[in-house]
Every structure is written in C-alpha cells, then in structure tokens.
Amino acid sequence: MVESASPASLVSQPVRPDDPVFVARKLCRTYGSGAATVFALRDLDLDIMAGEFVVLLGPSGSGKSTLLNILGGLDAPTSGTARWRDHELTGSSEADLTRYRREHVGFVFQFYNLIPSLTVLENVQLVAEIAENPMEPRDALSLVGLEQRLDHFPSQLSGGEQQRVAVARAIVKRPDALLCDEPTGALDVETGKLVLQAIDRANRDVGATTVVITHNSAIAGMANRVLRLAGGRIVGEQVNQRRLPPGELDW
Numbered sequence: 001m002v003e004s005a006s007p008a009s010l011v012s013q014p015v016r017p018d019d020p021v022f023v024a025r026k027l028c029r030t031y032g033s034g035a036a037t038v039f040a041l042r043d044l045d046l047d048i049m050a051g052e053f054v055v056l057l058g059p060s061g062s063g064k065s066t067l068l069n070i071l072g073g074l075d076a077p078t079s080g081t082a083r084w085r086d087h088e089l090t091g092s093s094e095a096d097l098t099r100y101r102r103e104h105v106g107f108v109f110q111f112y113n114l115i116p117s118l119t120v121l122e123n124v125q126l127v128a129e130i131a132e133n134p135m136e137p138r139d140a141l142s143l144v145g146l147e148q149r150l151d152h153f154p155s156q157l158s159g160g161e162q163q164r165v166a167v168a169r170a171i172v173k174r175p176d177a178l179l180c181d182e183p184t185g186a187l188d189v190e191t192g193k194l195v196l197q198a199i200d201r202a203n204r205d206v207g208a209t210t211v212v213i214t215h216n217s218a219i220a221g222m223a224n225r226v227l228r229l230a231g232g233r234i235v236g237e238q239v240n241q242r243r244l245p246p247g248e249l250d251w
C-alpha cells in the first residue's frame with residue numbers, strides 16, 4: 001500500500017529530553033447535557049516529558065480513561081486543547097488522528113484482543129507491516145520474553161503471555177507514546193509483574209513516553225511520576241526519585 005505523504009503538521013520534530021511531548025490545557029470532556037451532564041474531565045492541565053513513565057491513579061469514574069483516550073487520539077475534548085509535540089490533536093481531522101495513532105501511539109488495554117487465528121508472530125507482524133519504521137517482530141517478542149512462543153496461537157498462551165504479545169504488538173512500530181489502560185487488571189500478581197517488566201523495557205529500551213492507568217497503587221513505584229485524578233481533575237502529583245523494577249513492587 002502506498003501512503004500519501006504526512007502533512008507538515010504531523011511530521012515529527014526533534015525533541016529535547018526536557019521538552020514536554022504531551023501538553024493539555026483546560027481540558028474538558030462532558031457527556032450528555034443539561035441537568036444530566038457528566039463532567040469526565042474538568043479544566044485539566046498536564047505536561048508529560050519525552051521518555052517519561054507516568055502512572056495515573058484514581059477512583060473509578062475519575063476520568064483516567066477519558067484522558068488517555070484524548071492523548072491517544074481516540075477521543076476529542078469538549079473544550080480545551082491537547083497537543084502532541086507541535087501538533088494540536090484537538091484540531092485534527094479524523095484522517096490525521098488515524099495517521100497519528102498508527103505512526104506514533106501504541107495501545108495496551110485490559111483485554112488483549114489478539115487475532116485468534118494468527119500465531120503470536122503473525123499478530124505482531126500484522127502491525128509491523130503497516131508501520132513506517134518498525135523493529136523486527138521477533139525482536140519485539142524477545143523484548144517481552146516470548147521468543148520461544150512465536151508459533152503458538154493465542155489460545156495456547158496464558159493471560160499474562162497474551163498480554164505480553166499485546167505489548168509486543170504495541171511496541172513493534174517503535175511508538176513515541178505507549179498508552180496502557182489497566183494492563184494488569186485481569187492478571188494475578190506474578191503474571192502482572194511480567195507484563196509490567198515488558199512495559200518497563202519498552203519505556204527504557206524503545207524510549208516510548210509511557211502512561212499507565214491502574215487501580216493498583218503499588219504500580220506507582222515504577223513510574224517517574226504519579227498523577228492522582230478525582231472528579232476529572234489532577235488532585236495529586238508525586239515524583240519518584242528512584243524507579244522500582246517491577247520485580248520489586250510489593251502488592
């Protein structure tokens with residue numbers, strides 16, 4: 001397939017380590033209208049630096065997924081702005097957002113959504129084929145510790161292994177951003193740690209700016225920075241002087 005050239009607004013600019021890659025200002029997202037209006041995000045301001053690992057914590061309904069979806073170009077705010085590098089996500093056409101997601105963002109969700117009729121390797125190859133500058137699919141699978149399971153089908157893997165395939169699928173295109181919504185929500189502790197190790201390596205080795213939503217506050221220890229949401233606002237911020245390896249997390 002021949003891709004049309006990216007519009008100038010979507011061409012990546014070099015980023016200094018101290019530049020924010022995501023900038024959100026006065027972000028609001030409402031659902032419904034009148035007395036039934038639900039405020040998912042309220043005047044939220046946010047900067048995320050290149051290569052940073054950020055954990056989002058907060059009670060159910062506090063706006064975490066809404067925020068992640070806007071950063072990932074899956075949703076648009078009702079008002080306010082969200083910018084990725086020099087590109088305004090809020091003003092983008094659907095076609096621009098699709099290109100942004102495909103070229104720059106890797107997603108990991110709670111449920112793995114692998115294609116059951118394809119092998120582990122084929123699931124990852126599928127994404128590599130439409131990426132601009134992918135890594136070798138086998139290398140992505142080695143990064144998550146699944147180099148021995150290339151020819152297995154998803155049904156032959158445990159939940160944690162399937163989630164690690166999902167992480168490999170998300171990172172094979174060398175995304176600028178890795179956005180994870182409850183990646184360990186369906187997993188037991190030890191399996192969850194293996195998945196977190198895979199995400200940690202993706203952040204460190206691929207350099208992907210990483211945002212992880214979790215209900216598990218123990219995971220906060222592996223982040224550079226932890227943001228607490230409540231009622232659609234950021235109500236707390238903690239900077240970790242040292243990032244704990246996932247194996248040392250205590251939950």
Ligand SMILES: Nc1ncnc2c1ncn2[C@@H]1O[C@H](COP(=O)(O)OP(=O)(O)OP(=O)(O)O)[C@@H](O)[C@H]1O
Nearest residue numbers: 031038039040058059060061062063064065066067
């Ligand atoms: N499509 C929608 N229609 C109506 N309300 C919605 C919709 N999506 C989200 N909301 C509401 O917006 C608020 C924020 O939802 P969001 O999913 O962002 O929260 P969350 O912190 O991710 O929650 P959880 O931890 O349960 O996943 C909630 O009150 C939710 O009910």
